[in-house]
Amino acid sequence: MSLSLRLALRELRGGLAGLRILAVCLVLGVAALAGVGSLASAINAGLAERGQDLLGGDVAVRLSGRFATADELATIRATGTVNEVVKLRGMAANASGGDAVLAEVKAVDDRWPLYGRVVIDGAAHIIPGTAAAQPALADKLNLKPGDRITLGQVSLRYLGPLVEEADRAADGFGFGPGLVIHRADLERAGLLGLGSLFTVDYRIKLPPGTSIEFARTRLEAAVKTGGGRVRDRSNGAPGTRNFVTQLGQFLTLVGLTALVVAGVGVAGGVSAYMGARTRTIATLKVLGADSATIRAVYLWQLALVSAGAVLIGLLIGAITPAAVGQFAADSLPVPPAPGPQWGALALAATYGSLVALAFALWPLGQGAAMPAARLLRSLTERRARPGLGTIATIAAAIILVLALTIIEAEQKLFVMGFLAGAIGLILLLWALAALVKWAATRAPRPGGTLARLALANLHRPGAPTRNLIVALGLGLTLFATLASIEGTLAAQINRTIPTRAPSFFVLDIPNDAKDRFATRVAATAPGAQTVIVPSLRGPVTAVNGVPAEKINAPEAWILRGDRGLSYAADLPASNSIVQGKWWPRDYAGPPLVSIDEDAARVLGLKIGDTITLSVLGVEITATIASTRKIDWQSLGFNFAILFAPGTLEAAPHGWMATVQVPTSAEPALQRAITREFPTASSIRVKDVIGQVQTLLGQLSAAIRAAASVTVAAGIAVLVGTIAAGARARTYDAVLLKLLGATRGQVVRATLAEYGAIAVIVAGLALVLGSAAGWFVITQVFNLEWTPDWPRVVITVVVGAIATIFLGLVGNWQALSARPAAVLRQL
Template identity: 30%
Template sequence: RRGSIAILKAMGASGGDVRLAYGLQILCLALLGALLGVVIGGAAPFLTSWAYGSALPIPIELTLFPKPLASAAGIGLLCAFAFAAPPLGAARATPPSHLLRGGGGDSATPLAERIAAMVGLVALAGLFALTSPDPVMAILLAIGAGLGWLAFYGLGKAAQVIAHRAPRPGGAWGLGLAALGGPGSLAPAAAPALGLGLALLVALGQIQSNLVAQVRDTAPAKAPSVAYTEIPDLKALEFDALVKATVPRLKPEDYARTPVMTIRVISLNGQEIDVEKVKPSERWFVEQEIGSTWQAKQPDGAKLTAGTWWPEDWNDPFEAKISLEAEAAEGIGAKVGDTLGILVSGREIEAKVENLRKVDWGGFGANFAVVFAPGAFEGAQFRHFAIARLTPADEVEMTKALAKDFPAVGIVRVRDALAAAGDLFESLAIAIQAIAAVALAAGAAAVAGALAAGSRRRLYEAAILKSLGASRARIVGAMAIEQACAGLIAALIGAGLGLGAAYAIVTQVLEADWLLNIGLVGSIVGGAVTVFALAGVAIGFAALGRPPYRVLSAAAEFG
């Protein structure tokens, strides 16, 4: 609207009049956009349930919730206010002659609009935090998004400088690189607008791929396929013999049995544990009863992080020693040498922390947060628990054998549970990817706005090039190359950031094996480049749709 603003100012309108007139226009459009967004967002669960309700793994509560809808509308209005204030202020402060020549960015944004934009951004972050289940995390995400935007914008500007200084090849490639490195380059706009959405899409896709692979491939290879519970203590050796007779080819490393008892951790060094002071991720350790066992030998795969394992011949009934899982110990503040009060079968015992160890919860073995040294439960008869890696055919044979000799033994088919979990992850991933696609679509809309804002410049460029003898194919090719390069820059930056975030989450937070889904990354990068190239072709043909003399004569009238 620079031309209209220039005409209003030339006819005597003040900067305040321009700000009020166009501010009201922006407010009306923002209200309309927020209303449409609320209507679409509110209707989405109903439409999804109607179309795919039977295929979803979780039930949907079909109810309109006013709070998130009002929050979404408020966020939309604050976004419009915060991001419309600076360019509107710059336009109202720029002389009409500069506006008519397309130089709206010549004047700096006035202080009032800068303050207004900052207030809008702070209010936006505050509303985001107040309506979030975790305000602290929401604030951190808001700060991260702001820093991410600055990083993407800076990288886009760097790409513009590189394109400006790069050697110029001939033909359409030279024209495309010149446009990418010149004033009005799309790179600084496309990198933050699309980069964050692409980073989110890549990160979610990689996390999904790794989780599904973990459940479908890694976990079945490491974890048992079946577990047997409620094995009587007096018949434990008889159970081992039955397994060996039924599955004679079963390797020793594919079968394990251990006694299991139910315990509850209640105190640390004589003081009752306050659940509210325990690290949230480790509250399971003290909020409920958990399984435990005793073992003379250090479990296979258990890595000690502090202390030492007790001697294998240890058997002192008067001194209970335990090995604690390291993260659970950290959650309650326990260390080697401390004493835990543990409730076992209605009897409280004091046990000394002998060592801390890291547990591979997805591995094969007796993975318990608390392991006792032998002797503490001398003579006690607890039920046993066994795990095995069996083929489906061997599982059937074991089930038949147990039905005859051990009818009370419970059977837990881990393989079936992992398959169900894999299906659940894949189903939920569809919804998560849809949310990421919405973010990407919003970024694409922002880029489309940047393209529309620069359409007049491209119209002049096409007219000048055509007047100088450039062919239609070269002009269209140059614009397609410029757009494709901008899309490639945004996609590469976004993919790099998304892969880095996904790697940290998978390996550090989820503690899972990393698997690079190169096909997903390639399709996202290739898709972005293709879409941008097609947009460049469309822009080129649109720019060539008007005769050059009309475009240049119109420019001369303003200039």
């Protein structure tokens, strides 16, 4: 064992009192990263493990608005055992009475499910003439086993609630709870009218020994021209996987921010520890130890303590998926995979080690480089700057953290922007802290002694001002940002949107019933405002002749899945032309489209380029005539892709409508629509807003939980900073008492000092958090800036009060020191 390691272990026998702050900060940061990463990884692993169950097969073909042709069906059946599932929306009602409720209908055949389990309470399986519902739908309709359910034009016997449904997570977001019926009852229900919106999944169980890649290639060739999409069991629920991955990525960035804040605490903790060891270091140097040996001794100590802290953080992160799965199972798409997520844990350990190295080396280098004589005068001596080698190592560690974050990111541009903003915020806080210290040195001296002392403490050597403003400012700014965003979103949903929103969205109006629908609405609710537009769906299959699957553009949401399509002679009221021109009302020429400006920008499209879409299996290539800015807040029917007249009118399609009526007229109108148009689906906007509020609440809770770690790390920084200046603070208090000051006067001076820091931190957090919230709301969400100022102010005020309280508690021992006892230690 080397001499430096032996000395390090001997000194550690005396305890870890001086390194507790280092350990706490690392545990917080690593636990946040390991927990978020492990949970996201465990959910994705669960999705992968249950890929067959979620997909319902080894391979699946999805068609939109149509069934497979004879040739396509022959290829599908030749690939393996086939199960057909049709998904659409319908209005379900209890036949014994009550209003109809929108349901996400899944029509299955006798082979469902090919994989996984379906458990119906009180029944074995779905047979013709029966139905099973998710518990939420059963509660809404007050259903009991044996009751009759009316769906469209058919009456079905209710079997019981769906206790387990293997492929439920793959169904994605729905406007209503699920209802499962038999495939044979779908035509009898009359829900498949001309132009109805539905999807068909052909799920295939491959024979043993059949290659997934071979099956995919064969099926893609068969359905490519018809706009079919092929998926396999490796990604059974792509929408859920994308959501989990993106949320996990964002929370990881928040956790990394917490780790950086913890790094400031690491620096403070190491500085305090090295300050308490000045006499020991000076003695070793007098006995002949050089700076390299001293550096090695304390580097060993820091490495051992850091390794233990990282391991504790990893342990907390490793058990996080199981804990969340136990207490929040209903909020998760699938149960997290059991066992440690080694990749996420290794990444968190790497981040923790690099951050600890980057922030610990500076104070370590300062202590090791000072001569023995200066160390004995450390309270009055300025610390030496570390050598170039130490500075280069710190820079390399920081660069590695940034590079690793970007490499691991799915959306690299977003992550780079987040990192740039975080670094910019840290630099801004650092500069503002320096400005505060500069201003304190030049401010007029107050008349009172205690006020002068409090002002001097802001800029004296070793003052905690800079560290506290950076660390606590970062944490409180993040919380203030979240508070301003949440308040604005709540205001938009609760006040602005309901006043502008229609009462209903009505989907799947039959093509030949458009005029009759308008007449019924006018007769049932005179004065109703009704807008009816044509409705089709289809995926983008090529851009400028390049197949969509070969385009590498992760942000191009318009290429994922089916898109809502329509045609219009006039420019919609909520749209404005950005580039190009709108076509004449009587246009009759080659296919033209107008596309959302954001989608065009992501794909690099310009006027005159072409885009190919599959509509009911027919590929249509159209020229881009214009790009539009769409006001998505209008809550009308807005389409990212609009066709000019003359292209889609002949295609089988239905209609959609928005209807605005007084609240008192809503029940009667919904009953009339359901009774006269059983194939149409009416969606109450209030129900959709409620679902959005629930989803936003869950997201906010997850983000606040991660952000809380940042604030906790900031508190640890406060404690570490107090510990780093404990010796100087003790001597200050003793000298003041010797000069006649009472303990109460010293306490008031300390309160004034930390009160000034709290006001500065809270003010900065309020300004910077509000600015960040304004940017997100107005530039990202394109919403009106209407923050809930009481919520934001309370957030920063609570942070300021906590700063004052912790500052006083942390310094209480120094303030209570007896002069005689301290002077005897000199």
